[in-house]
Amino acid sequence: MNAKSEVSGLLQIAGEKKGLLIAACVFSVLSSVLQIAPFAAVYVIVEELLKHAGDPASMDKGLLLYWGVVALTALAAALVAMYVSLMCSHIAAFDILYRLRVRLADHVAKVPMGYHTKTATGELKKIIEVSVEKIEKFIAHQLPDIVGAVTIPLLFVGGLIWLDWRLALALLVPIGFGFWLQARMFGSEDGRKAYREFQYATEEMNATGIEYVRGMPAVKAFGVKADDFLTFRSAVTRYRDLSLRITDLYKTSYSVFFVLISSLFTFVAPIGVALASDRADSRAFAVTFILFLIVTPSLSAPLLKLMYAGGAMREIVEGNKRIAAVLAEAPVEEPLRPLAPVSYEISFEQVSFAYESKDSKDYKPALRGIDFVAKAGEMTALVGPSGGGKSTIANLLLRFWDVQEGVIKIGGVPIRDIGTEKLMQTVSFVFQDVHLFHDTIETNIRMGNAGATREEVEAAAKAACCHDFIEKLPDGYDTKIGEGGTYLSGGEMQRVAIARALLKNAPILVLDEATAYADAENESNIRRGLAELAKGKTVLIIAHRLSSVRSAEQILVVKQGQIAERGTHDELRKLDGLYEQMWLAHTSAASWRLGRTEASLAAAVEREESRS
Numbered sequence: 153m154n155a156k157s158e159v160s161g162l163l164q165i166a167g168e169k170k171g172l173l174i175a176a177c178v179f180s181v182l183s184s185v186l187q188i189a190p191f192a193a194v195y196v197i198v199e200e201l202l203k204h205a206g207d208p209a210s211m212d213k214g215l216l217l218y219w220g221v222v223a224l225t226a227l228a229a230a231l232v233a234m235y236v237s238l239m240c241s242h243i244a245a246f247d248i249l250y251r252l253r254v255r256l257a258d259h260v261a262k263v264p265m266g267y268h269t270k271t272a273t274g275e276l277k278k279i280i281e282v283s284v285e286k287i288e289k290f291i292a293h294q295l296p297d298i299v300g301a302v303t304i305p306l307l308f309v310g311g312l313i314w315l316d317w318r319l320a321l322a323l324l325v326p327i328g329f330g331f332w333l334q335a336r337m338f339g340s341e342d343g344r345k346a347y348r349e350f351q352y353a354t355e356e357m358n359a360t361g362i363e364y365v366r367g368m369p370a371v372k373a374f375g376v377k378a379d380d381f382l383t384f385r386s387a388v389t390r391y392r393d394l395s396l397r398i399t400d401l402y403k404t405s406y407s408v409f410f411v412l413i414s415s416l417f418t419f420v421a422p423i424g425v426a427l428a429s430d431r432a433d434s435r436a437f438a439v440t441f442i443l444f445l446i447v448t449p450s451l452s453a454p455l456l457k458l459m460y461a462g463g464a465m466r467e468i469v470e471g472n473k474r475i476a477a478v479l480a481e482a483p484v485e486e487p488l489r490p491l492a493p494v495s496y497e498i499s500f501e502q503v504s505f506a507y508e509s510k511d512s513k514d515y516k517p518a519l520r521g522i523d524f525v526a527k528a529g530e531m532t533a534l535v536g537p538s539g540g541g542k543s544t545i546a547n548l549l550l551r552f553w554d555v556q557e558g559v560i561k562i563g564g565v566p567i568r569d570i571g572t573e574k575l576m577q578t579v580s581f582v583f584q585d586v587h588l589f590h591d592t593i594e595t596n597i598r599m600g601n602a603g604a605t606r607e608e609v610e611a612a613a614k615a616a617c618c619h620d621f622i623e624k625l626p627d628g629y630d631t632k633i634g635e636g637g638t639y640l641s642g643g644e645m646q647r648v649a650i651a652r653a654l655l656k657n658a659p660i661l662v663l664d665e666a667t668a669y670a671d672a673e674n675e676s677n678i679r680r681g682l683a684e685l686a687k688g689k690t691v692l693i694i695a696h697r698l699s700s701v702r703s704a705e706q707i708l709v710v711k712q713g714q715i716a717e718r719g720t721h722d723e724l725r726k727l728d729g730l731y732e733q734m735w736l737a738h739t740s741a742a743s744w745r746l747g748r749t750e751a752s753l754a755a756a757v758e759r760e761e762s763r764s
């Protein structure tokens with residue numbers, strides 16, 4: 153799908169509310185016409201006043217009253233029409249806003265993880281929040297405004313030309329010149345480029361600002377000042393520079409336009425006086441001239457509105473391009489005829505993968521020729537030095553990225569043929585960095601299985617050893633995480649994540665060793681939870697502590713993107729290679745870490761491990 157078709161996709165979304173949008177425009181035009189009516193009344197009334205200036209008693213009072221009522225009624229009707237127009241435009245706008253946000257949110261969940269790695273969260277947030285919000289503002293407010301701002305001057309100018317084309321020309325020349333200047337500036341390559349850069353600079357500043365706030369623990373711990381946070385500082389500087397540049401570029405055209413449109417009166421008055429002097433029908437001309445003087449200030453407001461709307465349009469066009477670019481990002485390819493695996497053995501067949509494309513200058517393979525079978529119902533552990541490729545193997549099984557060479561299968565079916573939904577039902581995972589949503593504990597656990605009953609949620613929590621601490625929270629399972637000072641420790645979050653995975657009860661389990669942050673008590677709870685979770689499943693575990701995978705049926709030592717050694721714990725130790733070195737380092741680190749008094753606790757943990 154290309155960006156162009158996605159722009160038409162956006163129009164299509166707006167088109168779904170076409171009826172309401174047309175109604176909004178029609179009522180806006182109607183309101184504009186009705187707003188002109190009082191001026192017609194003023195014209196008749198002034199004419200009558202001048203006609204009987206010498207003898208006011210002879211004035212047709214009935215006529216004056218009639219036109220007075222016409223003016224008032226037209227004004228009231230104009231307000232009602234404007235109200236209806238704004239209601240229609242707001243209903244349409246909020247509906248479009250809703251659809252667009254849902255569509256964007258659905259889409260970003262379908263694109264490969266690679267997109268999220270390369271796109272800053274702040275950037276996406278700005279697109280989903282700000283760019284979409286601007287579309288709402290445009291449709292709800294500016295669309296009726298623009299329609300009105302175009303209709304009113306057109307009607308006025310048409311009427312004024314009809315009354316006296318020379319006076320009308322005195323108005324049209326400054327208006328035309330002002331718009332020409334504006335269009336020249338807006339349309340110039342310089343202006344467009346500066347504006348585009350300004351938009352990028354705003355996004356960059358947002359993104360780095362969010363990163364700065366997110367990294368607050370590190371910022372505080374290392375005493376980093378906003379000034380030292382170079383990306384943020386340079387983004388703010390760039391934003392300031394571009395704001396100044398835009399101000400500089402637009403200052404002349406904007407000031408001239410503003411002065412011209414706000415002082416149309418000064419063009420009409422002298423021309424009117426000059427024309428009045430050589431008129432025979434001075435009374436008729438006086439009526440027209442007075443009307444021009446009354447109407448002229450009323451022209452300025454809609455014309456200025458048009459100028460502001462022009463600026464807003466530009467922002468919306470840029471925002472639309474960004475929305476279209478997000479929607480044009482290709483989602484993970486889905487099979488035409490999805491297949492469902494019937495057994496749950498995992499096989500990687502000669503899998504090679506790089507996060508970058510081959511033609512990128514940063515190209516560096518993360519995995520090369522990975523080939524293994526993780527048998528159904530068994531535990532396969534991935535161990536090895538940091539950066540070796542363990543997490544990459546796990547991520548590929550979840551199709552966060554697609555492999556470039558080789559194939560990954562579940563039960564003999566290539567995962568590309570399984571379909572994302574089925575794949576996610578087949579695999580559960582517990583990562584080291586658990587993400588819990590700002591919602592109740594129950595909702596967070598239920599994410600594993602939306603249809604689960606409260607009893608099932610509690611049963612999963614009990615098995616994951618988190619029921620007891622949840623019960624002690626102010627509202628138990630209904631406690632909202634992150635609200636009213638309710639925050640969970642790393643170990644508690646891990647156990648909630650295990651409960652979530654337990655509830656999902658998928659036949660394949662991917663674990664990024666979840667016990668890394670836990671204290672001894674938490675660790676033994678997590679281990680029990682994991683043992684429960686792993687029962688009868690095909691488990692792929694990324695292990696950072698070798699002691700936790702000693703009992704695994706297969707251990708793969710991953711180094712520099714390749715499997716360097718494979719076998720059981722005992723087989724690998726006998727090889728006297730990398731695994732043996734890691735094991736010795738692990739055991740000596742454990743004894744170095746623990747003092748005498750803690751040694752008994754360590755022994756207890758070991759016993760616990762061998763039991764599980």
Ligand SMILES: Nc1ncnc2c1ncn2[C@@H]1O[C@H](COP(=O)(O)OP(=O)(O)OP(=O)(O)O)[C@@H](O)[C@H]1O
Pocket residue numbers: 269507508518536537538539540541542543544545
């Ligand atoms: N999102 C990413 N984009 C680009 N490169 C990545 C990405 N994630 C990982 N890498 C690179 O891929 C290689 C393997 O990383 P991976 O995270 O799989 O290693 P690991 O063995 O799991 O490491 P650790 O034990 O430290 O978690 C590393 O060189 C890493 O820099």
